[in-house]
Structures are given as structure tokens and as C-alpha cells.
Amino acid sequence: MKKIYVIDTNVLLHDPLAIFSFEENEVVVPSVVLEEIDSKKRLADEIGRNARYVSRELDRLREIGRLHDGVALENGGLLKVEMNHRRFVRVQELFGEMTNDNRILAVALNYHQEEQEKAEPRPVILVSKDVLVRVKADVLGIDAEDYLSDRTVSPSDQYTGYLTLHVHPSVIDEFYTYRFLGIPSLHLNVRLQPNEFVILRDELGTSKSALLKVSQDGQRLEPLHMSNDPVWGITARNAQQRMALELLLNDDIPLVTLAGRAGTGKTLLTLAAGLLKTEDEHKYKKLLIARPVVPMGKDIGYLPGEKEEKLRPWMQPIYDNLEYLFDTKKAGDLDKILMGLGSIQVEALTYIRGRSIPGQFIIIDEAQNLSRHEVKTIVSRVGEHSKIVLLGDPEQIDHPYLDAQSNGLTYLIEQFKGEAISGHITLEKGERSRLAQLAAEKL
Numbered sequence: 001m002k003k004i005y006v007i008d009t010n011v012l013l014h015d016p017l018a019i020f021s022f023e024e025n026e027v028v029v030p031s032v033v034l035e036e037i038d039s040k041k042r043l044a045d046e047i048g049r050n051a052r053y054v055s056r057e058l059d060r061l062r063e064i065g066r067l068h069d070g071v072a073l074e075n076g077g078l079l080k081v082e083m084n085h086r087r088f089v090r091v092q093e094l095f096g097e098m099t100n101d102n103r104i105l106a107v108a109l110n111y112h113q114e115e116q117e118k119a120e121p122r123p124v125i126l127v128s129k130d131v132l133v134r135v136k137a138d139v140l141g142i143d144a145e146d147y148l149s150d151r152t153v154s155p156s157d158q159y160t161g162y163l164t165l166h167v168h169p170s171v172i173d174e175f176y177t178y179r180f181l182g183i184p185s186l187h188l189n190v191r192l193q194p195n196e197f198v199i200l201r202d203e204l205g206t207s208k209s210a211l212l213k214v215s216q217d218g219q220r221l222e223p224l225h226m227s228n229d230p231v232w233g234i235t236a237r238n239a240q241q242r243m244a245l246e247l248l249l250n251d252d253i254p255l256v257t258l259a260g261r262a263g264t265g266k267t268l269l270t271l272a273a274g275l276l277k278t279e280d281e282h283k284y285k286k287l288l289i290a291r292p293v294v295p296m297g298k299d300i301g302y303l304p305g306e307k308e309e310k311l312r313p314w315m316q317p318i319y320d321n322l323e324y325l326f327d328t329k330k331a332g333d334l335d336k337i338l339m340g341l342g343s344i345q346v347e348a349l350t351y352i353r354g355r356s357i358p359g360q361f362i363i364i365d366e367a368q369n370l371s372r373h374e375v376k377t378i379v380s381r382v383g384e385h386s387k388i389v390l391l392g393d394p395e396q397i398d399h400p401y402l403d404a405q406s407n408g409l410t411y412l413i414e415q416f417k418g419e420a421i422s423g424h425i426t427l428e429k430g431e432r433s434r435l436a437q438l439a440a441e442k443l
Helices: 010-014 031-042 046-062 089-095 100-116 130-140 168-176 241-247 266-280 306-328 335-341 372-379 408-416 434-442
Strands: 004-006 024-032 080-081 122-129 143-145 162-167 198-203 209-214 219-225 255-260 286-291 344-348 360-364 387-392 422-427
Touching: 004 010, 004 100, 010 031, 010 046, 010 143, 024 143, 031 046, 031 080, 046 089, 046 372, 080 219, 089 100, 089 241, 100 122, 100 130, 100 422, 122 130, 122 335, 130 143, 130 266, 162 168, 162 209, 162 241, 168 198, 168 209, 209 241, 219 306, 241 255, 255 306, 255 408, 255 434, 266 286, 266 306, 266 387, 306 335, 335 344, 344 372, 372 408
Parallel strands: 004 024, 004 122, 024 080, 122 143, 162 198, 255 387, 255 422, 286 344, 286 360, 360 387
Antiparallel strands: 198 209, 209 219
8 A cells, every 4th residue: 555755854854865765655745844945955064955956856846747736756656745734733732832843743644634534544654854753743643754765784784894703723724824715615604895804713612813804806815914013103902903904004995994982993093094104105195184063064164263273173183193193292282293294184074075185095084974975975085096084983973864874984884895995894992991991881
């Protein structure tokens, strides 16, 4: 049986193509949603871009037919801009004020009541990314759902970049003898991805083990190429950090993603690798470090001073790590060092749009606050002979329309996990301090 989906504004502002995601069902856009989209279209951020995109898409469909009568979609569904189902009595009895959210609820409720009077009523479902709107819908007896079409796999199934295999000790001995293992000969029941790491452990229970990496062609298990020597004074403290440095220091892997809780060393390791590659090895002309001013594209003009002064509060976590790496003792020492080097640039992502970035080591911090489109925009800026590293904690998201399964970092990790030019590691063990690790686990 076909269904009726009533769409909240936040769904369209999150995914402007959402109206095409409901298969052969009827999609209803309440008139108040058009008003809210119109109020957002002049914004300079991602929400404004999506509002303008939705407006253009509705205008295109308007040329096919009258939207308030319903326009057939290419997927077999029907899109309707609803102008009539605005009776507010029942919603007002429960929730009082006629807010935009309550007006959307009223449309869904009126549709639901109208369908219940039919011999074969169609299910009416309100789709919203606002939890409280869905709670209100439950109070009114309306089915409500989150918008899930853009979600990746569940957190428990997300790609971590490594796995542990328990094998016969003879397999570990073979690796140490020949310095490689052919993956087909292992007859594994799991598929290994290019640049994925494998920890081999003795299935008989001894301490014998080995740390290997899948070759870029996905056919062999090879030893790690990078030694465990300190990188700008930073030494890997656990297996995942060593895997991360292996990816960060490999010039043949231009895209690296690191995920993990606060204190796992994502930013510090990446900055150390970037400084080594730019200042010592001169592999890249510049080290570009950026993080989103949440929400991305938000005007930072309300802070006093020039651009550098405005950026400082947003970029302070980056400067804290740089002060540690440069071992500065006094206030202002880091600024003098950065000014003298000239090859280290700290920016807000607001200023990266529209650029082409060749020959640089690019670090994008807090990438979990980026949408799919923003990640695409940033990664597609990367020019020849550049390397980009995206860092983030999918459990700490400040963006109102993103979560652990729909953010751009998680999406990028899943989309690129089978590509030879990319690598990923999820860092799990906190190394900042015992207190920081306990806080990440318990709070």
C-alpha cells in the first residue's frame, strides 16, 4: 500500500534531494515549509545553499504541472505542495501557540484524520530530523520517522581500518621468513581492503604476533614501511597510532581519515607528520590546517580585530598542539615561529571554498561537523601532489542536522575504504591522560 510522507523543513535543508527518496509514495510539502525555506535562501552557509537548491528543484517540477495538484516524479512517486490541510484546532488544544512546527504537525494530523475516514486508509508519516517534532507527532497519534536515507552503516559496523586475525603460528613464522603473505592463500572469510591493517595473533595462545598492512592492490600482506622512530618528538604509543603514522607518512596515499574520541592523538600525530613532510623533507610546499567554524560558513565578523584575531578562538586547539610540538615557553613565541617559517597556514574552512590547493599537506580538523556536500567540496579542492587528512570524532557533533551515521566524515570513510589512494584508522585508546580517557568513556 502506498503511503503519504509529510516532510519537515529540516529534512530538505539537510538533503535537498530528499523529495526523491520515498519511492512510489506521495510526498507532501506543507506550505509553511516553503516559507521557512524562503527565509533561509539568503544565508551564505550550507543551509542557504540547500535552500536555494530546493527552490530551483521545485521550480523545475512546477514547469511539469501544478504543485498543489501533485506532480509525478521520475521514481513513480507524487509530489504535492499542500495548501488546504491547515486546520489547527486539535494541535492548538494540545500545544497552544501556532509555531511553524505546529503548523506542519497540523497538516500531518489533518491528512491522517482524512485518511482514517476512507475504506482503505493510507498510512500518513511525518518525516522530521527534529526529535521534539517526532515526540509531538506521537502525542497526536501520527506516525513519525527520522530521515534515514543518507545514513551509512551503524556505528558498530563502521570501517575501523584494521582487524585482528587469529592464525596458526606457522603463518606468523612464514611472514617473518618471507616478509609478505599472499591474501588468497590465507583463505579468509573476510574481505580485506587496500591499505587496511591486520594484526596476526597466535591462535594457540602464545605471545607471537605480527602487524601487517594490505598492499595497495589488495593482494598481499606486507610489513609496515615506516619505522617507529619519533616524528617531531612524537612516538606512537599504541598499535593504532603506529598505523596512523604509517598512513600519514606514506606519500602514495593522498587521502587519510582518522576518527576517534578526544585524547586519542589524532590532531597531534597529524600535525607532527605534516611538519616532518613540509619542514624537514620538503615534500609539500605548505602545511594548511583548517577546521569548520560551526556552522560552516557562519560569519565570524562579530569577533573583534583582523581576520587572524577573529580566527584565534576557533583555531586555539590547533595552536595548543603546535605550541607543544615547537616546545614554546612564552606567550607569543609560536606566532613568531609561524611568521618566520611562512609555510604553515591556519584557516577556517570558510576561506577554502573556491580554491585549488596543489602541493600542500592539508589537515581538516573536526570533520565530523561537515555534511556530505561540504566534504565533497573540500576533497575536490585538492590539487596535484597534495595530501589531505580529515580528523574527527563522530560521537561529538555540533551540527544540528548531522549525527554519527550521516556526517560527512563517516560518509567519506565508507565511500573510500576500497580505494588504493586512501587509508583510514579509528583510534580507540586515549593517550592524553588517564583522566581524559576516563572522561571520554564515562561522561
